[in-house]
Amino acid sequence: MATSRKKLFIKTYGCQMNVYDSGRMADVLAPLGYEPAEEAEGADMVILNTCHIREKASEKVYSELGRLRLQQQEKAAAGERMIIAVAGCVAQAEGAEIMARAPHVDMVFGPQTYHQLPEMVTRAVRGAGGVINTDFPVESKFDLLPGEGATPQGPSAFVSVQEGCDKFCTFCVVPYTRGAEYSRSAAQILEETRRMVANGTVEITLLGQNVNAYHGEGPDGRTWGLGRLIRELAEIDGLRRIRYTTSHPRDMDDDLISAHGQVPQLMPFVHLPVQSGSDRILAAMNRKHTADDYRRIVDKLRDARPGLALSSDFIVGFPGETAEDFAATLRLITDVTYASAYSFKYSARPGTPAAAMAEGRLTEDDKSARLEAVQNLLAEQQRAFNAGLLGTVQEVLFDRRGKHAGQLLGRSPYMQAVHATAPDRLLGQVVPVRVTAVSASSLGGEVVTTESVHGAAQQGAAARPPFISPDIKANHQEMTA
Ligand code: 5AD
Ligand code: SF4
Numbered sequence: 001m002a003t004s005r006k007k008l009f010i011k012t013y014g015c016q017m018n019v020y021d022s023g024r025m026a027d028v029l030a031p032l033g034y035e036p037a038e039e040a041e042g043a044d045m046v047i048l049n050t051c052h053i054r055e056k057a058s059e060k061v062y063s064e065l066g067r068l069r070l071q072q073q074e075k076a077a078a079g080e081r082m083i084i085a086v087a088g089c090v091a092q093a094e095g096a097e098i099m100a101r102a103p104h105v106d107m108v109f110g111p112q113t114y115h116q117l118p119e120m121v122t123r124a125v126r127g128a129g130g131v132i133n134t135d136f137p138v139e140s141k142f143d144l145l146p147g148e149g150a151t152p153q154g155p156s157a158f159v160s161v162q163e164g165c166d167k168f169c170t171f172c173v174v175p176y177t178r179g180a181e182y183s184r185s186a187a188q189i190l191e192e193t194r195r196m197v198a199n200g201t202v203e204i205t206l207l208g209q210n211v212n213a214y215h216g217e218g219p220d221g222r223t224w225g226l227g228r229l230i231r232e233l234a235e236i237d238g239l240r241r242i243r244y245t246t247s248h249p250r251d252m253d254d255d256l257i258s259a260h261g262q263v264p265q266l267m268p269f270v271h272l273p274v275q276s277g278s279d280r281i282l283a284a285m286n287r288k289h290t291a292d293d294y295r296r297i298v299d300k301l302r303d304a305r306p307g308l309a310l311s312s313d314f315i316v317g318f319p320g321e322t323a324e325d326f327a328a329t330l331r332l333i334t335d336v337t338y339a340s341a342y343s344f345k346y347s348a349r350p351g352t353p354a355a356a357m358a359e360g361r362l363t364e365d366d367k368s369a370r371l372e373a374v375q376n377l378l379a380e381q382q383r384a385f386n387a388g389l390l391g392t393v394q395e396v397l398f399d400r401r402g403k404h405a406g407q408l409l410g411r412s413p414y415m416q417a418v419h420a421t422a423p424d425r426l427l428g429q430v431v432p433v434r435v436t437a438v439s440a441s442s443l444g445g446e447v448v449t450t451e452s453v454h455g456a457a458q459q460g461a462a463a464r465p466p467f468i469s470p471d472i473k474a475n476h477q478e479m480t481a
Pocket of ligand 2 (some may be wrong): 047165166167168169172173174209210248
């Protein structure tokens with residue numbers, strides 16, 4: 001294939017795993033001449049990297065495909081071609097159905113096939129009918145895709161360590177769309193992270209649908225858990241912050257918990273979805289833990305790392321959820337107290353066991369009322385958590401410019417968005433910031449002293465040109481577990 005320059009636009013839906021995968025797809029297509037574009041209009045290839053987790057997320061894809069059809073026609077009128085592809089979990093789950101509903105789509109391929117993209121593109125360009133690939137190939141895409149880190153990723157980057165899930169929560173499509181649990185080797189992860197840090201990254205978020213189920217092969221031939229991997233990553237010079245998401249309560253082992261007390265780079269914030277506070281509903285969800293198991297894990301985490309903050313995912317209106325079950329969820333939220341959280345109305349996903357539970361289905365109105373109650377309580381906790389930081393000094397990693405001139409945006413250790421007046425040279429730096437303003441969802445602050453500013457500027461990747469990361473954190477925390 002000729003390597004003339006072509007424009008590639010990837011639209012990413014859903015979780016951070018998809019954000020990471022979109023980056024890998026761009027990498028694998030670069031040698032074919034595809035360069036990232038900011039918008040679909042005029043692009044030679046558009047890939048929708050989709051999410052199937054809830055019905056709403058899936059439906060968005062079809063409306064986007066409708067809009068793209070018009071742009072594809074405009075291009076065709078000018079004698080040019082726009083290849084339209086659907087990747088990700090909707091592609092995996094619906095396969096050929098997508099082409100039946102949207103015949104202008106050229107390629108449909110699932111998350112385990114991205115290393116085969118060049119070959120699929122060649123077939124699609126030849127135009128011999130649509131390309132559909134929803135295989136779970138025997139070879140691992142991780143061994144065949146260029147790892148992240150070859151190109152600068154910005155101050156804060158993702159590293160995929162684990163994919164897939166064997167838990168089979170009864171509401172969840174992930175075990176079907178992402179397949180069985182698979183852990184990358186520790187050597188691969190360490191190598192990728194070293195490269196990223198050499199390119200200016202100071203914070204990494206280890207990604208996996210069930211990230212704390214990580215059990216990769218260590219360089220010593222033994223199986224490493226996530227705690228061990230984190231301890232080893234913490235040895236990398238210049239790596240200031242380590243996060244991981246998303247965890248399952250069942251896999252929160254003692255080694256990982258103690259790492260929170262022992263590894264200063266490990267941020268004191270854990271996204272630990274509980275989904276419900278009712279043991280009856282947790283059992284129906286096949287979560288394999290009780291509400292008290294979860295409370296105990298939270299206590300252990302906070303014993304290991306005092307001040308550790310938590311977030312979670314909640315599903316309201318699961319089939320059969322009674323008023324008492326729902327009250328138990330509110331009780332658990334009150335007991336744990338969260339710094340932030342996500343909550344959703346139960347949405348029946350085709351093919352999952354819960355979709356067949358006809359008994360005790362809730363009306364949309366009941367689900368909406370419960371969602372509102374849960375969200376009010378969580379918002380109140382988030383406001384209180386933010387307000388508690390007023391006047392304190394927090395380390396902020398500035399990772400992009402703000403809307404206003406002279407303003408930088410970053411994240412506190414607890415993942416709160418923080419804005420402050422600060423010079424551009426602090427981009428990519430971890431800087432002490434005094435919190436002077438709090439709102440429901442963000443903090444405002446002042447960089448502490450010129451002295452600490454100079455100190456900070458000497459750390460890590462100070463000499464490297466700043467890289468403005470895309471606003472991927474805005475849709476952060478869509479990972480399951
Ligand atoms: N309905 C509603 N929410 C769901 N989630 C996963 N599947 C469903 C579903 N069928 C939520 C869970 C999960 C988060 C990413 O999405 O809370 O943790
Ligand atoms: Fe696996 Fe999480 Fe889905 Fe449960 S909710 S099946 S743990 S991905």
